[in-house]
Structures are given as C-alpha cells and as structure tokens.
Amino acid sequence: MLGIVLDLVIIASLIALAIQVVSGASLFRGIIHFIVMGLTLALAWARLGAPDLAMAEAAIGAGVTGALMMVAYRRLVEITPDHNPSRTGSRSRLALPIAVGAGGLVGLLGLGATLSDPEPGLAGLAVLEALQDEALGNPITGVLLLYRGLDTLLEIAVLLTAFLAAVAVTRREDLDYSITTRDPHTPLVGALLAIIVPLTVLVSVHLLKAGSHDPGGAFQAGAVLAACGVLLVLTSRVSASSQSRPLIGLGIVAGLISFSLIGLAAMLRGEPPMALPGMWAVYFIETAMMLSIALTLVLLFAGTESLRRNQHG
Amino acid sequence: MTASEGLALLLLLAGSGFYFAGTVGLLRFPDAFCRLHALTKADNLGLCLICAGLAVLSADWRIASVLFLIWLLGLLAATVSAHLIARQARQAGADNIDPPEAS
Incomplete structure (x- = not known):
C-alpha cells in the first residue's frame, strides 16, 4: 500500500x-x-x-x-x-499534438505490457541460465559485455563522436577560464580535494571491480571518475589546453580500440565476433572503457581536446 | 512495531522535518547568506538524523558505518560549497548571486 x-x-x-x-x-x-x-x-x-x-x-x-x-x-x-x-518565443503549434501523441504511445505500451500474459521472456531466462556458467555474477555486466557487446561498443563510439563534434564546433576564443571558482586556492578547497580525489578514485575502482558481481560497472565508475575531473577543472587544478597530448588522445580512444581489437581477435580464432576470451578481457575492457568515459566527459566539460596541469603555490 | 523500528521512525521523521525547514528557509529567506545559513545547518542535521534512523533500521554495524561515512562526506561537501558560495556572494555583492531571471 x-x-x-x-x-x-x-x-x-x-x-x-x-x-x-x-x-x-x-x-x-x-x-x-x-x-x-x-x-x-x-x-x-x-x-x-x-x-x-x-x-x-x-x-x-x-x-x-x-x-x-x-x-x-x-x-x-x-x-x-x-x-x-529566458525563453520569450511562442510555443510551436506542434507542441501539443506531439506531447499528446507521445503520452498516448507510452500509455498504450504500458497498458499492453500490463494486460499481456506475464509469461517470462524465454530469451532472458536462457541468458540467465547461460550466465550461471560464466564467472560474472552480475547479469547486467554479463549481458552488456557477452551478449550485447556490439551495443556497448557503439555506446562508446557515440560518446567519442559527441566529443569530436563538440571539439569541432568550439571556438577557441570562447574558452576562457571563467568556469573555475573565483579564488580556487582558499585552504578549504585544498582540504576538500585532498580528501575527495583519492576517495573518488577508490570508489570508481571499487565500482569497476564490483561490476562483475554486484551493481556497478564501467559507466558508473567512469561517471564517478569524471566527477572528480570536473571538480579538478572547477578548482583550476587542471585547465583547458589547446596543445594536444598523445597520452590524452590515447585515453580517449582506449575503450573503443581495446574493445574492438579484442572483439575482432575472436574472429581470428574462428569464434563469432565480440566473443570475449575470458575474464581478463572483461576486466581489461571495463578498465579501458572507464578511463575513456571519464576522460571524454571531463574534456566535454572543459570544452577542449586536451588538458594541462596547473602549478599553484 | 518493535522499539528499534519506533526509534528509527522517530529519527527519520525528525530528519525530514529538518530538511523541510531547511528547504523552506532556502526558498523564503531574503539573501544568499541567510539562505546558506538555513540550508547548511538544517540539512546537515537532517542528513545526520536520517542516516541514524536508517542505521537503527538496518541493525548492522557495517551498514551503520557506511552511513556514518556518507554523513561525513555530505558535511564536507556542504561546508566547502557553502563557503565558496558565500565568498562569491561577498565579493559580488549579495544581490548578484542569484541568476538574473530567478525571482
């Protein structure tokens, strides 16, 4: 109730x-x-x-x-x-029909889902049964990497595309440092960073490792790591740089490249593409994806293709 | 309802009350400093009470210590962000802290 x-x-x-x-x-x-x-x-x-x-x-x-x-x-x-x-433009005449149509569609789907026979999905049961044999205790990570590998790969590719598009449309002269706090070197900020930064790294590694048997995974871990990066940008510990660095470039594509290479290597062994050779591959891909996701999100936030570390006294 | 459940309910209700008071203060107080005052103090205590209530409800030392850690982190984040907002407000003149269209 x-x-x-x-x-x-x-x-x-x-x-x-x-x-x-x-x-x-x-x-x-x-x-x-x-x-x-x-x-x-x-x-x-x-x-x-x-x-x-x-x-x-x-x-x-x-x-x-x-x-x-x-x-x-x-x-x-x-x-x-x-x-x-603030928005002063008048609302489009299409707004109401679209809203009603979308609402009706969602309602219809929901009604269909509740009225249909609650027969358990056979594919889902089969997957769960097959996953029992794998070392992955978390069915979400298992499905994402073992059965929906291509989807996950494409998600990483979409993120990379969004980043490239953002870099392409950003004008360099708009990139001032106005997004940082006005005086980032007050003692409290240093104390906060000294506690939060190691803690976020710890939490994201924990989420990544937990992703194989508990809730967690590369996307959640990457987001936590990205939050840490956003904090560093906001407090101007790192800031936007136009000088390209090979390490950052490598970090951005690490997830996509390692996932595709390991996935394609399966074809050389005569297995279907995206078949993963073992648990080491799962951890390797998840780690690379976590780094790529975090780095891409931070760079999107900073609005550049590269970052540099600020020296401060 | 057992005694521990009753205690947890009491703590959770008290915590919600503090959150409510803090939110009312945030919405109703006139300037940035008063709003921060309402928000930081009331919400920190509210979080403390809610964490305590959940810890009592879980009756598990492991969960209780994690909740305690969450409260400490909340305190840390709230303190520093309130400090930064207040500094900004003091430098800018307290009137300019609001985005122009928020009334």
Missing part, C-alpha cells in the same frame, strides 16, 4: 518535472528541473529493482549531464551577455 503511494508520487513528480523542463520560463530553470528529474528517475529505477540503472542515471543523467548543461549555460551567458537566455 505504502509502496504504491510512493510509486504514484514518483510518477506524478516525474511527469510534472518533465513538463517543467520543456516549458520552464527560463533556460536556467529548465536545467535545474532536468537535474531534479534525473534524480527522481534514479529513484524510480531503484524502486523497479534496477540499482545499476539507478546509479548510472544519478551519476551520468543527473550529475555529469547536469554539470555539462550548467557549464554550457554559463558559457552562453558569458559569450552573449546581452542576449536574454
């Missing part, structure tokens, strides 16, 4: 927040509502018993994407100070 009330509250707030995101009076409010919606969505995933998705949604959907949107808003305000970022 209490559970249903909680679910209904979550559903109602999700719908209300979604309306606020797209119809808010200003861009800034839209961003804030988007972050809150991401956190509420994470709650919904947790209620559905999907902690992996809840963590990914909270870390990437609300956290890192929220930070990206905030920095984009900040740059928009800095670059065009006289442009009023």
Whole structure:
C-alpha cells in the first residue's frame, strides 16, 4: 500500500518535472528541473529493482549531464551577455499534438505490457541460465559485455563522436577560464580535494571491480571518475589546453580500440565476433572503457581536446 | 512495531522535518547568506538524523558505518560549497548571486 503511494508520487513528480523542463520560463530553470528529474528517475529505477540503472542515471543523467548543461549555460551567458537566455518565443503549434501523441504511445505500451500474459521472456531466462556458467555474477555486466557487446561498443563510439563534434564546433576564443571558482586556492578547497580525489578514485575502482558481481560497472565508475575531473577543472587544478597530448588522445580512444581489437581477435580464432576470451578481457575492457568515459566527459566539460596541469603555490 | 523500528521512525521523521525547514528557509529567506545559513545547518542535521534512523533500521554495524561515512562526506561537501558560495556572494555583492531571471 505504502509502496504504491510512493510509486504514484514518483510518477506524478516525474511527469510534472518533465513538463517543467520543456516549458520552464527560463533556460536556467529548465536545467535545474532536468537535474531534479534525473534524480527522481534514479529513484524510480531503484524502486523497479534496477540499482545499476539507478546509479548510472544519478551519476551520468543527473550529475555529469547536469554539470555539462550548467557549464554550457554559463558559457552562453558569458559569450552573449546581452542576449536574454529566458525563453520569450511562442510555443510551436506542434507542441501539443506531439506531447499528446507521445503520452498516448507510452500509455498504450504500458497498458499492453500490463494486460499481456506475464509469461517470462524465454530469451532472458536462457541468458540467465547461460550466465550461471560464466564467472560474472552480475547479469547486467554479463549481458552488456557477452551478449550485447556490439551495443556497448557503439555506446562508446557515440560518446567519442559527441566529443569530436563538440571539439569541432568550439571556438577557441570562447574558452576562457571563467568556469573555475573565483579564488580556487582558499585552504578549504585544498582540504576538500585532498580528501575527495583519492576517495573518488577508490570508489570508481571499487565500482569497476564490483561490476562483475554486484551493481556497478564501467559507466558508473567512469561517471564517478569524471566527477572528480570536473571538480579538478572547477578548482583550476587542471585547465583547458589547446596543445594536444598523445597520452590524452590515447585515453580517449582506449575503450573503443581495446574493445574492438579484442572483439575482432575472436574472429581470428574462428569464434563469432565480440566473443570475449575470458575474464581478463572483461576486466581489461571495463578498465579501458572507464578511463575513456571519464576522460571524454571531463574534456566535454572543459570544452577542449586536451588538458594541462596547473602549478599553484 | 518493535522499539528499534519506533526509534528509527522517530529519527527519520525528525530528519525530514529538518530538511523541510531547511528547504523552506532556502526558498523564503531574503539573501544568499541567510539562505546558506538555513540550508547548511538544517540539512546537515537532517542528513545526520536520517542516516541514524536508517542505521537503527538496518541493525548492522557495517551498514551503520557506511552511513556514518556518507554523513561525513555530505558535511564536507556542504561546508566547502557553502563557503565558496558565500565568498562569491561577498565579493559580488549579495544581490548578484542569484541568476538574473530567478525571482
């Protein structure tokens, strides 16, 4: 009873927040509502018993994407100070039909799902049974790497494409250091970094390792590591640089390259493509993907293709 | 309801009350410093009470110590971010801390 009330509250707030995101009076409010919606969505995933998705949604959907949107808003305000970022344009006439259509579609799908026979999906059962033999205790990681390898590979490729597109459209003169705090060398910030940075590295490595048998994995670990990088950019410990560095370039493509090479190497052995040779490959690919995801997200936040370390006294 | 469940419920309710008070303060207080004042103090105590309630409910030392760690991290993050916002507000003049369109 209490559970249903909680679910209904979550559903109602999700719908209300979604309306606020797209119809808010200003861009800034839209961003804030988007972050809150991401956190509420994470709650919904947790209620559905999907902690992996809840963590990914909270870390990437609300956290890192929220930070990206905030920095984009900040740059928009800095670059065009006289442009009023609040939305004054009238709503498109298509908005209402599209909203009603989308809502109807979702409702219809949900109705179909609840009315149909609750017969367990045979593919899902077969996969779970097959995964019993693997060393991976977490079925999510197992499906992502062993059965949906191509999907996961393409997700990494999409992230790389987004990064390349962002680098291509960023004007160099817009990249000032305005996103850092005004005085990043107050003692409290140093103390915070001294505690938080080692802790985030520890947590992300734990998430990566836990991903093989508990909730966790490369995407969640990468998002935590990216949060650490965002913190370092904000406190100007590292900052944007236009000088390209081979190590950073290698880090960006590490996930894609190691996953594709190991996946293609399976064909040489006469196995189907993307068949992984063992647990070492799983850990290797997950680690490379974590580094690539984290580095790409931080670079997207900083808005450049490279970073440099700042010396400070 | 056992005694420990009752205690947990009491702690959780008290924690929610502090969160509610802090949020009301954030929305209603006039300037950045008052808002930070409401937010940091009330929310830190609220988090503490909710963590304590959950720890009592779990009746597990391992979970309780993790919750304690979460509270410490929350304190750390809230302290430093409130400090930075307050510094910024002091330098900019407290009126400019709000984004221009937020009323």
